[in-house]
Amino acid sequence: MRGTLFRLFPQATDAYPEPELIEVSPLAGTVGPGPSDQRLVVVDAIDKAPYDPPISTPPYRGPVRPPAWPDAHGDFASIPVDTQQFLQAHLYGCVRLTLDVWEKYLGHPVRWLDLVGDERVELTPLVAWANAQSGPGFMEMGRQVNDEGELRLFCLNLDVVAHETGHTVLFAELGTPESGRVTPDFLAFHESVSDLTAMLTSLHFQAVVSHVLTQTNGNLYVLNDSNRIGELSGAQQIRIADNLTRISDVADLRIGPDGEWIDPTGRGRNAHALAQPLTGALFDFLIDLYQDNLVSEGVIGPDLDARGWDRDEVDQAMDALAAAFGTRLESLRGDFRAALLDARDALGRVLGEMLNRVEIEDLTFGRVAGVLLDVAAELVSPYAADMLAENLRWRGIEPEPTHRAAARSLLARAQTYRAGVPFAEQVGRVRALRRVACCLPGRHHESLHAAGLGQIIRAEHRRPA
Known part of the structure; x- marks a missing residue:
């Protein structure tokens, strides 16, 4: 059927x-x-x-x-x-x-x-x-x-x-958090994960994946369709996942007693702006996973592996990278595509398991980051978690220890990372282990208060006059 x-x-x-x-x-x-x-x-x-x-x-x-x-x-x-x-x-x-x-x-x-x-x-x-x-x-x-x-x-x-x-x-x-425990970071977290939802969903279209690879010659450090979230035209975008925003750039944003955002600069910034550091760090993580897949599978050589480079180094090498990637893409398009889809699904699984664990009362980006690192280490590899930690810290997001009381699952105990193991093989092992691992108990939901949800909606969208 x-x-x-x-x-x-x-x-x-x-x-x-x-x-x-x-x-x-x-x-x-x-x-x-x-x-x-x-x-x-x-x-x-x-x-x-x-x-x-x-x-x-x-x-x-x-x-x-x-x-x-x-x-x-x-x-x-x-x-x-x-x-x-x-x-x-x-x-x-x-x-x-x-x-x-x-x-x-x-x-x-x-x-x-x-x-x-x-x-x-x-x-x-x-x-x-x-x-x-x-x-x-x-x-x-x-x-x-x-x-x-x-x-x-x-x-x-x-x-x-x-x-x-x-x-x-x-x-x-x-x-939703209990009354009085909705933080600016929680509202921004909602925006960030929703933006990433849009990006990951668009990457389930064959036409998008094909166009993104063609548009960038396989070098996803170039601005492309996968990170133009909510695009209204070829040039105008609502938000961009590949951004340079750090926490220090948005640290002055806060929420007033009425649930409205207060922007001292007068630019009308709100949860969407505060979300950008987290969104950007996770987009960078997607690109790192993609690069790791390409190197692990021998699609590109170590000389083309830009992981660990700072943005200035990437910018300076962009022309050379574009030419080299383009040559490889012509003959290995299927491998580039597989690398991107594996990276997409690895990020998606990390986000999915993060939702099973994160506590939303008084939520902070640091707490989210700590959970993300735990999950990345378990579901992908410790090396992947290190890459993610570097991206988060560059944005000014310092991961907080999670102090999980529950015993680690069989998956977490059995998961090991070996340098040089193809990413696809690692994912296969993860899937096999998940079939025999015990599931974590479901999250208990408190009743949703319409007034609290109304605060979230009004904080996200300034109502039209």
Whole structure:
């Protein structure tokens, strides 16, 4: 049996003029009109105002547009692109794909927080505002005009949809901190992981991986599509994963008693800005893993291995690196692709296991960093953890000891790192060990308070007037 087929645009740039055929996990024939399934339902509301928890929340009971229907094979891949129903199918497909990605990395299904019985997350393709948001039981997309004067619908922007789905997954897996224990770092952590969700999901499109490698000649230190998160055009970006931001650059940001961000510089910075050091460190880690794969597999020689170089050294060698990488890419494209996909999945597994362990009350980046290092050492290698630690410290994020009380799993005890062992073989061993390792107990979720969630949403998005 196969899954359900959708056509999804990988990015909002002209590099991807046609949507790509994507298979999501629900079996063909099980996704109903809307589209809808047991966990998601598209509600194409007419003239609906954005939700504002706890003042307004689902379900929506007003007028709606006709829903998208599956074809005779149970798929949604034949809906014309220029129809309202394509917007509905595209939004559902992007959310479902992102869920599939997260569930692969978490190792278990995502269970919505505070939804009971047959309640589902309500997906709205278009509301009249220049933003997108997720909250308890809903996700809704707006629209925005980019610098070229082009109207962009966020429901057609995988990065934006995946980012909001990332927030929803985080709420489901972590809940919210107790009242009074929501920190600026927690809000920024939400933004960082959601940005990384968008990046990792986009790297599940064949067209994106192929274009990224071609665009960079396989040298991912060059700015490329994988790190343009929430792209609105070829030049304008909402955020960039490959950034140079350090904690010292955003240390003056704080949250007022009303939950609004206070930026002494007057530039309107908020959780998105504070997230950049953590996002940048983890993007750098992705590139280090990719480089490690290339060297371990003999795809590139040690002379082309830029790990450990500072950014000035990389910049100075960029032309030479581009030429050398391009020559290798021509004959070894499949190996470059495999190296990138392995790095993608290694980072994803590290993030997934981190969510199983991190404590969110009074959260700090240092605490997150400590958990990330533990997980990287166990699931990838101690050497990988050292690379990650270097990236975090360069950003000004000092990892805190985790002091885990629980005994290490069989996986952690058995995992060893040997220099020169191919990355793919290491991953195979990890997977084999995980099959016989005892699972950690599930996280206990406290009830989600709508008022607390409303604070998170308002802190993330400045409401339109």
